Amino acid sequence: MVEQKIRLSVDAVVFGYEEGVISVLLIKRKYDPFKGKWAIPGGFVLNNESLETAVERELQEETGVKINYLEQLYTFGDVERDPRGRVVTVAYVGLVRPNTFKIFASTDASQVQWFTIDKLPELSFDHQKILHTAIARLQAKITYEPIGFELLDKKFPFSDLEKLYTTLLGRPIDRRNFRKKILGLNVLDELDKKVSKGSGRPANLFQFNQKRYFQLKKEGIIFEI
Amino acid sequence: MVEQKIRLSVDAVVFGYEEGVISVLLIKRKYDPFKGKWAIPGGFVLNNESLETAVERELQEETGVKINYLEQLYTFGDVERDPRGRVVTVAYVGLVRPNTFKIFASTDASQVQWFTIDKLPELSFDHQKILHTAIARLQAKITYEPIGFELLDKKFPFSDLEKLYTTLLGRPIDRRNFRKKILGLNVLDELDKKVSKGSGRPANLFQFNQKRYFQLKKEGIIFEI
DNA sequence: CCATATTGTGTATAGTGTACACAAATATAG
DNA sequence: CTATATTTGTGTACACTATACACAATATGG
Incomplete structure (x- = not known):
């Protein structure tokens, strides 16, 4: 069997809510590919950390966010989704209270910003697809799980x-x-x-x-x- | 950054239904680890195939099953879930009509067998957890999606x-x-x-x-x- | 003090879910 | 051939739940 050359990353669609507005946390990429473009925060999984730990670490590193609620969304594995080669990503949905901390950009991110979900910028990779999947999940889930409270004080x-x-x-x-x-x-x-x-x-x-x-x-x- | 040493596999929990009995398709492992033990069919993803293709290929190879309905279940990524090293697996749920083909064991499987879901054997890896997650998904999903028909003639x-x-x-x-x-x-x-x-x-x-x-x-x- | 804004509350009606029993059409046993 | 057993097919009454809807209470701001 040929050696497997697949890399594994995690990404997190983080939602916040304030004063009647749902926002999502995006970073501006500091490096290529998609340098200068907006993206969902995320990154490669380390060899000895769980997927959830990886998500939390990447979020902390890139944005300063401490997550309040986290659930796995879906794993995106299209062969061509990353121009660097085969990268499979496990996407998560996170909920936070934006007023409980200050966001800041660092490591792979040159900027971090909240975007309201009906005014989204163009996104890198297949992140638009991931984001839409996340929005659908959130909308569906608040009707049968009490996760809305995670967004409120x-x-x-x-x-x-x-x-x-x-x-x-x-x-x-x-x-x-x-x-x-x-x-x-x-x-x-x-x-x-x-x-x-x-x-x-x-x-x-x-x-x-x-x-x-x-x-x-x-x-x-x-x-x- | 250290080189990533994570391998990616797919697994499929395949359900079948006949005469009032729900069964799940398991293989007996031909090789170590867990040689001779029962497991969910699956295997490593090839560099240039999608996750779904990988599932279908592995199922075909190991069991002869042609799947009727397939959906992603969950990605299991615990650091210690595979004794060979770090292996993250994307699990799927499949539904088939068992009477439309004949199962046979091959490649990594020395045996293939339908097990009714309340008489399961001991399983390899974290496959019991995966299987229970799959059963829960199936039970939940038939109440809000018309997937039951995939199991019937x-x-x-x-x-x-x-x-x-x-x-x-x-x-x-x-x-x-x-x-x-x-x-x-x-x-x-x-x-x-x-x-x-x-x-x-x-x-x-x-x-x-x-x-x-x-x-x-x-x-x-x-x-x- | 008056206008405006937001919270807090009950009832009537429509619609949906649930419980329930017997006749029709076949196979089988005698 | 007849009687019995087995499975399918069907309607109605009642309880419960969802929905529509308006006005008083308590604050702020001019």
């Missing part, structure tokens, strides 16, 4: 959650029914604190109760919007 | 479909409601033919209409059990 007013869902699903949601449904799932704790931003009645803060969620999940109760 | 009596679902979901289904729901989805053509096996009233044959399914899917109508 730990304590959030209900309207934030509602705005997140309308944004992600791209369609209006009935405010009363949505609230009824989510609260009916019994995975949110209502706090005593209130918060007011600008004018309007102050909102109660809520917090996702992960422990209760796992308990309910074990009992077979499913999260569904 | 092209023309089938309704009771076959019903039995497949009760088997896969592991719980009884109300016969009338199930029929109502499936036929209401409007993706089955009722044929004029009848078939009788043993005693009992002969059954009408049905056929999955893929074209209509894709049409409906495009219109936003979703398959759901």
Whole structure:
């Protein structure tokens, strides 16, 4: 058998959410190929690190991001996807709270920037395909797993959650029914604190109760919007 | 940077269904490591073939199976998963109609055999984990994608479909409601033919209409059990 | 204090899911 | 040939869930 000449990389589509806008974290490539073009952060896997570790390391190195939630998306292995030769990449989806750290470019990245998902620049490699797959996954998944909370502050007013869902699903949601449904799932704790931003009645803060969620999940109760 | 020493393989969990029994196709390994032990069929990816091609080739080589439906499952990359060194594997799920071909062992396999999924032998590598992931995927997916038909003959009596679902979901289904729901989805053509096996009233044959399914899917109508 | 903005809340109706039983058409045993 | 067993095919009533919808409460800003 001929020696295998396939290299393995990981890439991470990192989503963030702030004030009604979903963004994705991209880097500007410092080196060829695609030097000066935007790309999903990622890089080659080291011999003795797991795929998840590789993703977290590359993200830390290139962007300064510390990931909050990470899941494997899909493995892209088209023969011609990388001009340097055969590179198979395991893509991940990450969720972060952008306000909890500062991004900075380093190593392979000359710039790091948040792009709102409907104003994306041209991307390197097959990264557009990966990004679209990631968006589809995120949209599908928030309807049956409580991952939306990973994008919000730990304590959030209900309207934030509602705005997140309308944004992600791209369609209006009935405010009363949505609230009824989510609260009916019994995975949110209502706090005593209130918060007011600008004018309007102050909102109660809520917090996702992960422990209760796992308990309910074990009992077979499913999260569904 | 140190040279990357990671090898890439593909594996396929192939499911078949016959007469109320879900089986999975396993091979007995001819060579070390795990010589003489059962394993999921698979092997190393060639430099110039896509991942899907690699799966199909390995399956053909080792078992003689021609796959009917194939989807990527998950990529397993634990550092210690292969005693030969670092091997990352992209696992796939395949569905076949076992009665449409004859299996035979060759190349790396000394034996090929169908195992019913509740009587599995001890497996090599992390293949048990992969297999369980695949079973979970199959169970979940038949409830929201019409993949069950890939396991049945092209023309089938309704009771076959019903039995497949009760088997896969592991719980009884109300016969009338199930029929109502499936036929209401409007993706089955009722044929004029009848078939009788043993005693009992002969059954009408049905056929999955893929074209209509894709049409409906495009219109936003979703398959759901 | 008045206008504006945002949060918080209940009910009626339509639609969907679920439980349930018996007749029709064949094979088989006697 | 007849009786029995076996499998298919079908409808309705009820419970539950999803959906549509409007107004009062509490703040801010001029």
